[in-house]
Amino acid sequence: MDAIVKKLVPVEGKPSREEAEEAVRVLLRWAGDDPNREGLLDTPKRVAKAYQELFGGYDADVDSVLGTTFEEVAGYNDMVLVRDIPFFSHCEHHMVPIIGKAHIGYLPDNRVIGLSKLARVVDIFGRRLQTQEAMTAQITSAIESALAPRGIAVMIEAEHMCMSMRGVRKSGSTTLTTTFRGSFEEPTEQVRFMTMVRGR
Ligand SMILES: Nc1nc2c(ncn2[C@@H]2O[C@H](COP(=O)(O)OP(=O)(O)OP(=O)(O)O)[C@@H](O)[C@H]2O)c(=O)[nH]1
């Protein structure tokens, strides 16, 4: 797996908690408020803590999450699809939320992975600053590298708050991204994937 997919280590080291809180105070002033008023006194501390959760994907180790695979599935070798995996991410351009769902399908090669692990991978990459394209590719590469399936398909549909709340202000528009690798490069497999994603 390439470096971007693996655990990321900040190049210049992490700032201290105090530095992070001071940065929040600067942004509060930039927004036009007074960081010293009562309601905002604890906000820098809360924001620093929230960032640890919202961006916890930088500290996560994808390889260890995807480490457990198993073969004993009675010869099952057809598509496994986990659809509608909800996620929250943040766009790397504006640092505002991306809200979406991921659908992950793969064709096993005599080996499967725990279903929850697919959702965990979405969380790891979601909890980083992202573009939707990169997140789609990273999820695909991580699973492909851990499981070596015959094929993998990943689709993400998401609303970007940077397009809804600000800028062009088009709320409700959805962006779709897909990657199809291995057997899913065949159009018939792509149709089967899409039919299963959309079917209810
Ligand atoms: N391709 C891609 N673009 C994204 C994603 N998230 C946000 N963007 C876009 O990133 C672009 C950044 O454009 P810039 O012109 O540098 O920034 P900006 O002036 O804030 O752009 P506006 O959003 O148009 O106001 C915008 O068009 C966003 O819609 C994403 O996941 N993928």
Ligand SMILES: [Zn+2]
């Ligand atoms: Zn954005």
